[in-house]
Amino acid sequence: MRSRQVRNGSRNGLRGGRTSSRVTRAAALTACAALTLVACGSTKDTGAAAAGGGGTGKVGVILPLLTSPFWQSYNDYVPKMATSEGVDALKTVNSNSDPSQQITDINNQLNQGVKGLVVAPLDSAAIEAGLDQAERRGVPVVAVDVAPDKGKVAMVVRADNVAYGEKACQYLGKQIPSGKVVQIMGDLASVNGRDRSEAFRSCVKKNFPKLKVLEIPAKWESDTAASKLDTLLNANPDIKGIYMQAGGVYLAPTLQTLKSKGMLKTAGQAGHITIVSNDGIPQEFDAIRKGEIDATVSQPADAYAKYGMYYIKAAMEGKTFEPGPTDHDSTIVELPGGILEDQLPAPLVTKDNVDDPELWGNTVG
Structure with a gap:
């Protein structure tokens, strides 16, 4: 079953470096946005608009740690992808590998009046407390890299x-x-x-x-x-x-x-x-x-940042998705408890393809 796309048309993935083909696809997206739903994909826009409806409002971004080059790269991608996706993201917050601190960070962001949260959970069970706080405030959450065991999220952005x-x-x-x-x-x-x-x-x-x-x-x-x-x-x-x-x-x-x-x-x-x-x-x-x-x-650090921003904006606009293949080479699956997860591609890299310019690891210093 094909996943239903949102009202503003198809989205393309960012699996590796920026290439001319991606520029071409980006131009196609702009054109697609002006077409009818029949041309650009159907929608399941059943949810009421969340707090900050229309996709406006500040978005908090909470990192698990910054001692890993992977998370340093993700952190570098966040502001770039927020800009490209039209999301007003606050400066990222680092929870320093402490699940309890991460819950405090979520509450602090909520108290600052954010209208959406993009969180990379440290502990799949402990994060439920923070997700519950966000739900009580009517603030949608997108989880990146780690799926929660329980709690409400609009989408999990993660590889398989x-x-x-x-x-x-x-x-x-x-x-x-x-x-x-x-x-x-x-x-x-x-x-x-x-x-x-x-x-x-x-x-x-x-x-x-x-x-x-x-x-x-x-x-x-x-x-x-x-x-x-x-x-x-x-x-x-x-x-x-x-x-x-x-x-x-x-x-x-x-x-x-x-x-x-x-x-x-x-x-x-x-x-x-x-x-x-x-x-x-x-x-x-x-x-x-x-x-x-x-x-x-x-593991796609660039796509984690891109689709974290994409899905939080969609959630703030009240848009929803269904399980099935996407148009950015991934598949949305339904996890236990009804949580949806966009499983992004994660290729095996060996000496045969290590110099592939499409790999995000070849696009950063």
Whole structure:
């Protein structure tokens, strides 16, 4: 079933760098906005206009942290995408990896009179308190990167995190016929950490039974990852593969730990440990080019910012969506509890396509 588009016509994705084709599509959007609904797609505009109806009013943007290059890039994209989408976004707020602080940040933004919120939740369960506060004020919320377990959001903007784990599993499994592989997990209080972990674990068990998975719960903390990886390698010096669930926080400590033990061998060298990551930051691309790691799943920081702004504006205008494919190479799915999630594309990046100018990681410094 095709997702129904909003009244102002089709929208195009921003999956990678800015190219002439995207300029062409942007021009097409402008023309499309002037056409009839039959030409530009139907609408399901059933909701009453939210606070700040008409898409006007300040929008608060709350970040989970700024210690990761991924979130630094997202933060840089936010004002650009707010401008391009016609959203009056306030300066971003950083919750510093503290779920309790994030709830305080939401309340502070509500007290400032924002008419919409774009939030990247730290804890899938804890965020419910902040979402409830926003609902009581009549302020719509779009969740970016992490879906809440409960609470009302207009849309979740997120890539398919189950696919992250499966892509990492398939890549490692095809490179390593047997032996031990490690997955450095994220915070299991986050649905992202749970989805990536379980998907990787299940895929290995089903498809590559000769691989043995060892796990490091690292909670998106670089120091924790380094310490636990060091301990694990002492007991298991025969590790053949590593899956890092967040290159933004795990890349540097993982490479440094391997280097300190004389275990950082480049691709093609004897003893090379095959490494797959998640994020798609420039540092991962450089590591792929050097042969230090082998692949990463490019999590779309640019599209997270773009569609976070797009959907909050739509929500403030009272517009709604339905499950189905979109016109920006993604699919809207319905999560438990009726929450809708736009699952944006996240390609696997290897030495074969690491220089693709369409990848957002090749468009930032």
